[in-house]
Every structure is written in structure tokens, then in C-alpha cells.
Amino acid sequence: MKQFYLKQFPNEEGYFGKFGGSFVPESIQKAMQEIDAAYNLIAQNSDFIAELRKIRKHFQxxxxxxxxxxxxxxxxxxxxxxxxxxxxxxxxAHKLNHCMGEALLAKFMGKKKLIAETGAGQHGVALATAAAYFGLECEIHMGEVDIAKEHPNVVRMKILGAKVIPVSFGAKTLKEAVDSAFQSYLKDPHNAMYAIGSVVGPHPFPKIVRDFQxxxxxxxxxxxxxxxxxxxxxxxxxxxxxxxxxxxxxxxxxxxxxxxxxxxxxxxxxxxxxxxxxxxxxxxxxxxxxxxxxxxxxxxxxxxxxxxxxxxxxxxxxxxxxxxxxxxxxxxxxxxxxxxxxxxxxxxxxxxxxxxxxxxxxxxxxxxxxxxxxxxxxxxxxxxxxxxxxxxxxxxxxxxxx
Structure with a gap:
């Protein structure tokens, strides 16, 4: 294993070996490239780093x-x-580590709304918290099965000001919540950012979430x-x-x-x-x-x-x-x-x-x-x-x- 792994992976196209990349429609690819460029810019910005450190210490x-x-x-x-x-x-939970970073990135890019999926509700709660902190709208998609199972987190999201969208198709769990959230994001990628909840999705999100985590x-x-x-x-x-x-x-x-x-x-x-x-x-x-x-x-x-x-x-x-x-x-x-x-x-x-x-x-x-x-x-x-x-x-x- 080579040293300094984190600086070597992924490559510029978002690949870890043969895994990763970005397999999305051209319209969404442009949005992914915009997010990637913005992230690469602020990741080197001492003001952004200082703000994130302050949030981690005094808020998280x-x-x-x-x-x-x-x-x-x-x-x-x-x-x-x-x-x-x-x-x-x-x-x-650990989810707030990347949600505060993603919301700070969205604010830097001039976005007005955060959209995400959630399974257990921890990512949804964390993103709703980050949206409240930065004064952004928040829309969380969650399968009906998980809404019933994780009711306390549904209540928390709503109290924090998020709009919780029940997902009623398929197995009504996490995969379908991702599908639903992507569909919502496609309607307005200019004003919204899809804040992916794990080290998944098209490049640059596996890298962004890993770096914040x-x-x-x-x-x-x-x-x-x-x-x-x-x-x-x-x-x-x-x-x-x-x-x-x-x-x-x-x-x-x-x-x-x-x-x-x-x-x-x-x-x-x-x-x-x-x-x-x-x-x-x-x-x-x-x-x-x-x-x-x-x-x-x-x-x-x-x-x-x-x-x-x-x-x-x-x-x-x-x-x-x-x-x-x-x-x-x-x-x-x-x-x-x-x-x-x-x-x-x-x-x-x-x-x-x-x-x-x-x-x-x-x-x-x-x-x-x-x-x-x-x-x-x-x-x-x-x-x-x-x-x-x-x-x-x-x-x-x-x-x-x-």
C-alpha cells in the first residue's frame, strides 16, 4: 500500500481503481462538475477550513x-x-460531519435548498440541522417503511423545519428514497444541491463525504x-x-x-x-x-x-x-x-x-x-x-x- 493514500484516491475522474466514476445524464454531469470545482476550491481555502473547524468544535x-x-x-x-x-x-451520529460540510459548500455555491434521502433518519436529521444552521430550505425523502420504524427521527426532522417526503413505491426503503430524491433534484439543480448521505453516488460525492468524515x-x-x-x-x-x-x-x-x-x-x-x-x-x-x-x-x-x-x-x-x-x-x-x-x-x-x-x-x-x-x-x-x-x-x- 502506497503512503498518502487519501491524496492519491480517487483520480480526477473519480475512480478508485475501476470503481466509482460518474454515470449520470449530461445535464446532471454539468452540475456534478460544478460541485467538484467548488469543492476543490474551498477545500484549499483557509477561511473555509477555519469555519468548518469552528463549527466542529463549538456546534458539533x-x-x-x-x-x-x-x-x-x-x-x-x-x-x-x-x-x-x-x-x-x-x-x-457521525452524519453531521459531512452534512455541515455539504451545507457550507452549498452556501458557498449560492444554493437555496438541500435535498437528500435518508434510511434510519440520521442523515435526514443531520441535514435538517445543517439547513437550519445555514438558513437553507431542506427536503428529505424517506421510505414509508423507515418512516414507521424510525418515527422519532421523522419528528426531529419536522421540528427542525425540513419537509419530509414519504416514498411509497418499491420496497419503500433506502434505495427508493435515493431514487425519489434524485428525481426531485433533477427538477431544479440550479437552486438546489443533492447532499448525498454516504460515500456513494456519482463523483465527486464519494470523495467529498469521505473527506468530511x-x-x-x-x-x-x-x-x-x-x-x-x-x-x-x-x-x-x-x-x-x-x-x-x-x-x-x-x-x-x-x-x-x-x-x-x-x-x-x-x-x-x-x-x-x-x-x-x-x-x-x-x-x-x-x-x-x-x-x-x-x-x-x-x-x-x-x-x-x-x-x-x-x-x-x-x-x-x-x-x-x-x-x-x-x-x-x-x-x-x-x-x-x-x-x-x-x-x-x-x-x-x-x-x-x-x-x-x-x-x-x-x-x-x-x-x-x-x-x-x-x-x-x-x-x-x-x-x-x-x-x-x-x-x-x-x-x-x-x-x-x-
Whole structure:
């Protein structure tokens, strides 16, 4: 692996190896080029950098801490378990890291409106928060299935002033929310900006979102060295589109640290019962970028499922596809039931209620920890579980069996 990876990837056309690029209509390609040019300009602007640093410190509450999970470590009698507490970032997840950056970029470009999709609602809440901060309109597209499951976040978005658009076609989840948001954006790309919610989509968004999320990796590396005097042996994060994972992975790509992305295996290996894209998918173009995707018998995006609304996406960020293809990252899978068990364990053993998405990463760490005595595992706890508690309690009770 060459050094200074982040400065080398993607290339000017937005490719990570053969993955990435921009496969969109010419009218939208012009808008993507406009966004790319504006981002490249402000990314070198000391005033923009200073403004973003001020926002992170005084509005978001960064840096978020790393916490040594002493009770879980003691119980599992193996590796030391550490959590990067992105659940303590303002709005309760890592999503605000790129949303404040995207909104600042939109303001610089003279845009009046932000449009986005959301699955679990964390990106929607974060973008609605950023829109309120910068005085922009905000329109969030969300599948009806996720609206019912993630009701607390729907309420938060509306209170923050966002217009929530229910998506009632197809599976009524994240993929359809992306389709709907793109359709809305196509109507007025001059005044609006589509603020993509992960390291997916046409170039330059996989790069932009990764760069804004890289603060997680930068902080993690500095904090872990300060806490322990060395780097973690393994860094683990859940992967749907992959923004939280690329955020923390970016701090360690050039180091001898094992990086593991944990995908949702849902109910099992059968197509339509999971959203484990890197594990079972193949190369394909979707939503304007080339990556690995789950396909049906006709070669179209397959139906996917995960108990975690933020992970049920049939593709994955092109950078994840590239890093996995060259062997720099490993991929693991976790079933719904394993994620729920981890959700309750962290809540009851450490007093931290995690998002169901983050619980996938935690579940894998707990699975391997007993056999890694003397090692140190760092997990990106990408979000808190406030949004999930009604669904969890109504479906599983209060975890008496865990």
C-alpha cells in the first residue's frame, strides 16, 4: 500500500481503481462538475477550513472521545474493546460531519435548498440541522417503511423545519428514497444541491463525504496513541453505503492496522434476506457510480433487507469496493439477532444505547474478542439508539433474555 493514500484516491475522474466514476445524464454531469470545482476550491481555502473547524468544535462538540469499554472487556476476557463515541456528536451520529460540510459548500455555491434521502433518519436529521444552521430550505425523502420504524427521527426532522417526503413505491426503503430524491433534484439543480448521505453516488460525492468524515479517523488515531501509546490492532465499523466506515478507516489506511467492514446478513444468506453487498454482490452501476451491488436474476438491483434501516442498500461506496478488492479491508457479516443481542449488551453492561447499525460492528467485535487476548479493538460507535428504542421495545421487549 502506497503512503498518502487519501491524496492519491480517487483520480480526477473519480475512480478508485475501476470503481466509482460518474454515470449520470449530461445535464446532471454539468452540475456534478460544478460541485467538484467548488469543492476543490474551498477545500484549499483557509477561511473555509477555519469555519468548518469552528463549527466542529463549538456546534458539533468535537472531538468525540474514545471510551474503553471496561465491563465488556472484563466479561469477554480477551481483546481490549474501545469505542469511538460518534453517538456523542451533535444529532447523535457521525452524519453531521459531512452534512455541515455539504451545507457550507452549498452556501458557498449560492444554493437555496438541500435535498437528500435518508434510511434510519440520521442523515435526514443531520441535514435538517445543517439547513437550519445555514438558513437553507431542506427536503428529505424517506421510505414509508423507515418512516414507521424510525418515527422519532421523522419528528426531529419536522421540528427542525425540513419537509419530509414519504416514498411509497418499491420496497419503500433506502434505495427508493435515493431514487425519489434524485428525481426531485433533477427538477431544479440550479437552486438546489443533492447532499448525498454516504460515500456513494456519482463523483465527486464519494470523495467529498469521505473527506468530511475523515475527521473521525484523524481524531481516533491521535486519541488512541495518546491513550495506549500504540495503534489499535483492529478497527471495525458497520457498512451500508459506508460513510462511517470510510471516516474511521481513513485514519489508518496507511498503517499496519486490520480494517473490518461489517455488513448486515439480516435473516440469512438467501438473496433478499440481507444487504451484504461486498459479501455476495457483483460489479454493477447504480445511482450514478460503478461499484459492487446485489443483483436479481435480470441484473437489476436486488431487493435487500436489514433490521437496520441505515444499512439496507443494494450497493456500497466505490472506495469500499476498491479497498476490499485489493485486500486492504476485510468484510464480515452479522445477523439481525446478533446485532440485537449486542444492542442490549452494550446498553446493560456499559450504559450506552447504540444505534442498530452500530450494533452490527459491536456484535462482530464481541464475536472475535475472546480469541484475541492482548489485542486492542477499536469500534466506530457511529450512532446512538434513541431512534430505535420504540421499535426495539415493541418488537423485542426490554432485553430480559440478554
Amino acid at each position: 462538540g468535537r472531538p468525540t472521545p474514545i471510551y474503553f469499554a471496561h465491563n465488556l472487556t472484563r466479561e469477554y476476557k480477551g481483546a481490549g474493546i474501545y469505542l469511538k463515541r460518534e453517538d456523542l456528536n451533535h444529532t447523535g 475523515s475527521i473521525v479517523g484523524i481524531e481516533s488515531k491521535e486519541q488512541f496513541l495518546e491513550m495506549t501509546g500504540e495503534l489499535p490492532d483492529i478497527v471495525i465499523a458497520c457498512v451500508g453505503g459506508g460513510s462511517n466506515a470510510m471516516g474511521i478507516f481513513s485514519g489508518f489506511i496507511d498503517d499496519s492496522v486490520e480494517l473490518v467492514g461489517v455488513e448486515p446478513l439480516g435473516r440469512g444468506e438467501k438473496l433478499g434476506e440481507n444487504a451484504a453487498t461486498l459479501s455476495y454482490g457483483e460489479e454493477g452501476v447504480m445511482h450514478g457510480f460503478n461499484s459492487i451491488m446485489l443483483k436479481d436474476s435480470k441484473g437489476e438491483p436486488a431487493s435487500v433487507y436489514s433490521i437496520a434501516s441505515g444499512l439496507d442498500y443494494p450497493s456500497v461506496g466505490p472506495e469500499h469496493a476498491y479497498l476490499h478488492s485489493i485486500g486492504r479491508t476485510k468484510v464480515a457479516t452479522i445477523l439481525d439477532k446478533e446485532a440485537i443481542a449486542a444492542f442490549y449488551l452494550l446498553s446493560k453492561k456499559e450504559g450506552i444505547i447504540p444505534a442498530i447499525e452500530s450494533s452490527h460492528a459491536l456484535a462482530y467485535a464481541l464475536k472475535i474478542a475472546p480469541n484475541l487476548k492482548g489485542k486492542k479493538i477499536l469500534i466506530n460507535l457511529s450512532g446512538r439508539g434513541d431512534k430505535d428504542i420504540d421499535f426495539i421495545a415493541n418488537t423485542y421487549g426490554y432485553g430480559e433474555v440478554y
